[in-house]
Amino acid sequence: MRAALFITLASLSLTVMACTKVSKTTHTFYGYPDNDPPGPATAYDCGRGYKAGGTGTYADPLTFASAPGEFNQCEIIYDPYTRKYLRFEDFCAQCDTDWKASPRINHIDVWTGSLTKNGGSEQIQCENDLTPAEKSQTIVRNPAKNLPVDSTALYTKGASPACKTSHVYTSYKISDYC
Numbered sequence: 001m002r003a004a005l006f007i008t009l010a011s012l013s014l015t016v017m018a019c020t021k022v023s024k025t026t027h028t029f030y031g032y033p034d035n036d037p038p039g040p041a042t043a044y045d046c047g048r049g050y051k052a053g054g055t056g057t058y059a060d061p062l063t064f065a066s067a068p069g070e071f072n073q074c075e076i077i078y079d080p081y082t083r084k085y086l087r088f089e090d091f092c093a094q095c096d097t098d099w100k101a102s103p104r105i106n107h108i109d110v111w112t113g114s115l116t117k118n119g120g121s122e123q124i125q126c127e128n129d130l131t132p133a134e135k136s137q138t139i140v141r142n143p144a145k146n147l148p149v150d151s152t153a154l155y156t157k158g159a160s161p162a163c164k165t166s167h168v169y170t171s172y173k174i175s176d177y178c
Contacts, residue, residue: 019142019178022106024135026098027081029127030065031112031155033120036093040115043091046074052111055151056084058143063111065090067099070106071141078143079110080172081132083150085143086110105135112155119157126155126163132170140178147177 032039040052042063048054054062061076064086071077071088079086086108098105112127113119119126140147152167 017142019140019144021138021140021174021178023138023174024106025137025139026105026107026134027079027132027137028092028094028107028109029112029130029154030092030109031123031127032114032118033123034127035090038118042089044073044089046087046089048089051115052090053113053115054085054087054111055153056082056086057149057151058085058145058147061085061087063087063089065092065095065109065111066107067092067096070095070099075141076143077108078140078147078177079108079137080140080174080177081137081168081170082110082154083148083167083169084110085147085149086139106139108139110154113153114155114157117157119155119162122162123155123157126165129163129165130154130168132168138174140174143177 042052052063054060056062062084075088092109095107098107
């Protein structure tokens with residue numbers, strides 16, 4: 001009896017932990033200059049003291065914003081487009097509008113940085129350059145912890161180039177990730 005109960009609980013645990021794909025997800029990007037208010041503040045504290053950040057690894061996921069209810073606060077997802085783990089730490093007004101639309105539109109807004117430097121119009125242009133077509137990406141919920149990661153910052157003020165458009169991945173097989 002105990003063995004049967006253990007096996008049943010173990011199989012339920014595997015079902016809950018299995019990754020899921022969310023297709024047709026709109027990706028946008030935001031950072032210091034277009035955060036509301038400008039700066040690194042986030043809506044939720046997921047261990048960084050209400051500050052956006054991260055490198056994109058599972059242990060240090062990059063901040064993303066979305067609509068309340070679309071993801072669980074502090075939930076970690078995997079984004080094959082950026083090859084980064086992302087954590088839901090902030091609110092996005094357009095994401096909220098899209099989530100409440102009929103039909104619903106999945107939308108994430110990925111942090112480009114920085115904690116201390118306002119990249120101004122150059123950073124906003126970078127965010128636009130990184131943004132793929134609407135509803136064109138697939139993300140992974142409940143991802144494995146060992147997926148490939150590109151920890152390159154998407155925007156670095158003063159670097160050459162400042163915008164790392166060569167560090168997004170437009171071609172991928174989602175079956176490689178989930």
